[in-house]
Amino acid sequence: MEMNGFFFFVLLPYLALFSLLPASIYKYRVHGFRVSSLSSQLLENKLLFFGSRPFHWGIILLFFGHLIAFLIPASVLAWNEKPVRLYILEVAALSFGFMTLIGFLILVYRRLRVKRIRLVTSRMDVFVFLILAVQIVTGLYTALFFRWGSSWFATVLTPYLKSVFAFRPDVAAVTALPVMVKIHIASAFVLVGMIPYTRFMHFLVYPFVYFWRRYQIVIWNKRESA
Amino acid sequence: MNIKSQISIVFHLDKCIGCHTCSIACKNAWTDRKGAEYMWWNNVETKPGTGYPRRWEEQDLYRGGWEKDGSRVRLKGAGKIKGTGVIFQNPNLPALDNYYEPWTYRYEKLLDAPAGDDQPTAEPVSLITGDRITPKSGPNWDDDLGGSPIYARNDTNLSDLTETEKEALFQLERMVMFYLPRICNHCLNPACVAACPSGAIYKRGEDGIVLINQKKCRAWRLCVTACPYKKVYFNWNTGKSEKCILCYPRIETMQIPACMHSCVGRIRYLGVMLYDADRIREAASAEDRDIVGSQLDLFLDPNDPVVISQAKKSGIPDSTMEAARKSPVWKYVKEWGLALPLHPEFRTLPGLFYALPLLPAMATMENNFYSSTGSSLWNNVDDSRLPMKYLANLFSAGDTELVRNILKKMLAVRIHRRSVTVGDITEKEASRVLQDSGLSAGTADEIFRMTSLADYGDRFVIPPAHREEAVEAIENTFIRKENAGFGFREKPERGL
Numbered sequence: 001m002e003m004n005g006f007f008f009f010v011l012l013p014y015l016a017l018f019s020l021l022p023a024s025i026y027k028y029r030v031h032g033f034r035v036s037s038l039s040s041q042l043l044e045n046k047l048l049f050f051g052s053r054p055f056h057w058g059i060i061l062l063f064f065g066h067l068i069a070f071l072i073p074a075s076v077l078a079w080n081e082k083p084v085r086l087y088i089l090e091v092a093a094l095s096f097g098f099m100t101l102i103g104f105l106i107l108v109y110r111r112l113r114v115k116r117i118r119l120v121t122s123r124m125d126v127f128v129f130l131i132l133a134v135q136i137v138t139g140l141y142t143a144l145f146f147r148w149g150s151s152w153f154a155t156v157l158t159p160y161l162k163s164v165f166a167f168r169p170d171v172a173a174v175t176a177l178p179v180m181v182k183i184h185i186a187s188a189f190v191l192v193g194m195i196p197y198t199r200f201m202h203f204l205v206y207p208f209v210y211f212w213r214r215y216q217i218v219i220w221n222k223r224e225s226a
Numbered sequence: 227m228n229i230k231s232q233i234s235i236v237f238h239l240d241k242c243i244g245c246h247t248c249s250i251a252c253k254n255a256w257t258d259r260k261g262a263e264y265m266w267w268n269n270v271e272t273k274p275g276t277g278y279p280r281r282w283e284e285q286d287l288y289r290g291g292w293e294k295d296g297s298r299v300r301l302k303g304a305g306k307i308k309g310t311g312v313i314f315q316n317p318n319l320p321a322l323d324n325y326y327e328p329w330t331y332r333y334e335k336l337l338d339a340p341a342g343d344d345q346p347t348a349e350p351v352s353l354i355t356g357d358r359i360t361p362k363s364g365p366n367w368d369d370d371l372g373g374s375p376i377y378a379r380n381d382t383n384l385s386d387l388t389e390t391e392k393e394a395l396f397q398l399e400r401m402v403m404f405y406l407p408r409i410c411n412h413c414l415n416p417a418c419v420a421a422c423p424s425g426a427i428y429k430r431g432e433d434g435i436v437l438i439n440q441k442k443c444r445a446w447r448l449c450v451t452a453c454p455y456k457k458v459y460f461n462w463n464t465g466k467s468e469k470c471i472l473c474y475p476r477i478e479t480m481q482i483p484a485c486m487h488s489c490v491g492r493i494r495y496l497g498v499m500l501y502d503a504d505r506i507r508e509a510a511s512a513e514d515r516d517i518v519g520s521q522l523d524l525f526l527d528p529n530d531p532v533v534i535s536q537a538k539k540s541g542i543p544d545s546t547m548e549a550a551r552k553s554p555v556w557k558y559v560k561e562w563g564l565a566l567p568l569h570p571e572f573r574t575l576p577g578l579f580y581a582l583p584l585l586p587a588m589a590t591m592e593n594n595f596y597s598s599t600g601s602s603l604w605n606n607v608d609d610s611r612l613p614m615k616y617l618a619n620l621f622s623a624g625d626t627e628l629v630r631n632i633l634k635k636m637l638a639v640r641i642h643r644r645s646v647t648v649g650d651i652t653e654k655e656a657s658r659v660l661q662d663s664g665l666s667a668g669t670a671d672e673i674f675r676m677t678s679l680a681d682y683g684d685r686f687v688i689p690p691a692h693r694e695e696a697v698e699a700i701e702n703t704f705i706r707k708e709n710a711g712f713g714f715r716e717k718p719e720r721g722l
Contacts, residue, residue: 032441038465039445043354045321056314115355116322120462205444207423211306215420220431221691 005175008186013164016193023196024204037202043116051110055103058096062139065093066153070161073154080151089150090143097140104136124198131191138184146178157185227502229526229533229540231689232414232434232577233472234499234555235486236565237407238677239583240636241493244405246270246366248485248494252409255473255484261463263328263353266365267470268485270407274381274395274616275368277406279324282456283569284382289318291417291454291572292510299510299573304421304452313423318451322462326363328353354462371403378403383619391613402611404583406620407493409485410457410470411568411576412436414501414524415510418469421452427467432691433498434577435472443467454572478691486686495676497553497687498546499577500526500537510573517570517623524575525560528553549689554676555579562665562673564632566621580621581677582629584636585612607633631663638663639677642670 028035041048069076080086108129111117143149156173163170174185195201252268271277285291289303301308303318312318331348339346352359368377374396384392394400412429416436419427426442427449429435438449438458443466449458450467458469473483481487486494501524512520526533528550537547550556558565558581565579587606607630608614614626614633622628638659645656660670676684 033464033466036444036465039447039460040462041315041319041447042322042460042462045315045319049315049317052315115357119355202444205424207425207444207446209425210309210423213425216415217419217425217428218431219428 005171008182008189009160009171009174010164010169012186012189012193013169016189019193020195024201027196027201028205035201035205037199038120038122040117040120043120044110044114047106047110047114051103051106053103054099055107058098058100058103061096062093062100065096065150069150069153070158073158076150076154080148086148086150090148093150094140094143097136097143101136101140104132108133127194128198128200131187131194134187135184135191138180138187141180142178142184146181227536227540228504229500229537229542230434230503231432231542231546231550232499232501233412233477233688234434234497234553234559234577234579235409235412236495236555236558236579236581238493238495238558238565238581239404239406240581241491241677242270242405242407242583243491244270244272244370245490247488247490248407249365251484251488252470256471257468259463261461262459262468264322264325264365265459265461265468267457267459267468268407268409269365270405271366272369272371272378272403273406273620274374274378274384274403275371276377276380276382277408278365279320279456280363280377281324281380281382282320283454285454285572287318288320288451288454288456290452290456291569291574292415294511294514294573297511298507299415301417301421301452302454304417304448309421309423309446309448312451313446313448316447316451319447320450320456322354326361326365326367327359329359329361371401383616386619386624387613387615391615395612400611402585404585404612406568406580407485408455408457408568409578410436410472411455411574411578412470412472413577414503414575415506415573417452417454417572417574418449418458421448422446423448430474433474433477433689435474435477436469437471437474438467438469440464440466440468454569454574477688480688480690482686482688492680492685495554495558495680495685497555498528498550498689499553499555499559500528500533500542500547500550502526506575510575514571514623515625517573518566518625518628521567521570521575522559525556527560528556543689543692545692546689549687552687554680554685554687557672557676562635562669564635564673566628566632568621569623570621571623582617582621582632582636584633584640585610587611607637634663635665635673638665639670639673642667643674 076089079089111121111125111129146152156177160170160174174182177185191200195204248268249266249270253266257263257265257267266278269278277283281287282290285302291302292299293302303312329350329352331350333348336346336348349358350361351357367373371378379392379396384395395402412435414434416427416429419429419436422438422443423446424442424444426439426444428437428439430437445460445465445467447460447467449469450456450460452458453469458467460467473481473485476483482496486496505524509520509524526537528534528537528547534547555565559579565581567576567579570576587609610633614629615624617629618624618626641651641659642656642665645651645653657667660667665673
């Protein structure tokens with residue numbers, strides 16, 4: 001096993017997980033005040049509409065696409081047996097990718113050009129934008145030039161990721177991938193590891209509980225049951 | 227019956243002089259911070275006018291409050307499904323430009339400016355960007371009908387008046403206005419609480435004060451949309467929502483809120499109201515024409531033996547019951563029927579009520595003499611310069627009869643007192659007027675005393691909070707403070 005392969009595809013994922021889990025829990029429990037994204041909608045509303053909506057919907061759908069290929073690779077392969085279905089899947093994924101890219105570019109433009117927004121941009125926000133840029137560019141490059149991602153993800157990457165989660169990392173297949181794909185994978189690990197230290201934290205606190213919560217909340221000072 | 231106590235408020239609009247002292251007291255106490263500059267937890271609006279933020283009452287625009295859906299209510303622009311749909315960018319959220327860009331002045335320029343031909347000026351600079359700006363709007367930009375062609379004429383409460391009625395309002399000798407001070411209503415059915423996906427906003431069980439836990443707020447901002455009164459504000463610096471906390475640290479130590487303490491016109495009254503929490507849904511989902519009655523029916527008589535025994539079962543302390551019996555809010559709202567909630571049709575069941583303003587009667591010019599005396603006393607109420615319909619759109623979901631009854635009572639009190647103290651109105655006439663409005667001479671005297679002579683202890687009846695039994699013994703009060711809606715000890719930065 002070459003050194004780089006070990007670092008990027010064995011050490012890095014474990015570092016990411018080791019960084020993500022304890023830090024998120026600590027932050028959630030001790031620094032609740034910092035756990036969210038710093039919304040800037042109050043300061044600028046119009047560009048946000050054109051940027052934030054396509055970006056978020058695009059990236060969320062892509063995330064679930066990756067997740068499905070990881071969880072049920074056999075079903076994805078079965079779906080891809082018929083070329084038409086494969087094209088539908090690939091075209092859909094690619095358009096979500098472009099949706100994300102367009103939204104992202106508008107958000108970058110907004111952050112650079114609108115002074116109010118620039119003022120509420122922190123160092124870690126710059127990092128967030130950089131890593132997202134890497135992810136989006138390498139992801140789109142992969143989708144365009146290494147066909148068909150949905151199929152080879154299920155056969156190459158799913159076994160690798162499963163081996164990582166099973167603590168028996170097998171990097172042989174991954175190290176043979178093109179460099180763009182490698183960057184995409186490695187920087188994804190960095191992204192995951194950085195969640196607790198950046199505004200990415202907001203996707204760990206998506207309010208699922210709201211869906212089964214009662215609308216009204218009453219808290220008593222004395223009856224400390226809640 | 228599930229009886230709860232609510233710290234409720236009456237603002238007596240007939241006494242408000244629009245001096246904004248309340249707003250300043252509140253600003254100095256709570257919102258004089260970075261990110262909170264544009265927040266006015268207490269503000270005073272001139273009516274007719276579009277208010278703050280501009281056009282906040284127009285729910286087609288901001289989609290706040292509840293709407294009736296069969297036998298229940300649902301949030302108009304937020305909630306479990308709708309809220310999720312707009313979580314990445316909320317089209318119904320007021321942006322800073324719907325409020326105003328807060329500014330200060332470069333006062334140092336007055337001293338530092340180099341010698342020149344012109345007087346040095348303290349130029350306005352944005353409190354957000356630090357750039358020179360030309361302020362084009364502010365929290366009370368339309369004060370005293372300033373810019374009325376843009377502001378007063380666009381008041382949505384005028385929308386169902388006839389063109390002639392509207393035109394009459396803007397003729398110089400017929401112009402009319404009054405002030406509408408606003409704070410958070412600490413509603414019984416708060417839309418902000420229901421809209422918060424994180425569950426950060428809550429109503430306190432003991433006194434009904436609505437607070438935002440700053441540590442649980444995740445900046446989804448749906449509370450700002452959901453509150454139809456636009457009394458939840460988003461702090462752009464900390465990324466948290468903030469709102470009026472009814473000065474609860476003061477209330478808990480038996481002091482009245484800063485806005486009320488500083489009120490020059492002594493228009494503010496605070497006291498406990500008891501209500502049946504089991505009937506909230508029923509009251510909130512009443513038909514439009516019954517909406518005011520159903521809200522006022524929620525409140526229970528603290529002198530009623532059944533209520534007293536039920537309240538004991540619901541865990542209401544005797545001291546709170548004692549305060550409820552002395553509550554000036556109970557007197558204004560239920561006993562005398564002089565106060566109404568603002569925009570009851572938003573269905574949040576506000577805990578803040580307004581005693582209506584008795585506006586000047588329509589005047590006429592006769593032979594170059596200005597005459598404002600009508601032929602009969604009741605004509606004066608109906609010929610009020612401000613159309614009854616306008617007040618009804620604000621305070622009674624369009625029911626002019628409710629407004630007329632209140633104004634008649636207020637006028638009857640004046641006529642009665644004039645008969646007593648000046649004597650140019652006969653007792654017979656005064657008693658006819660009283661009878662017509664449904665008041666006894668004794669009640670009229672009580673109303674008169676509470677309205678014009680009441681001292682501090684009459685206007686503010688705060689129930690003891692019994693906090694010595696509550697948190698201090700078991701919790702760190704600093705953590706409590708952070709969790710309960712204001713103040714923070716750590717920097718709000720995300721990340722490293």
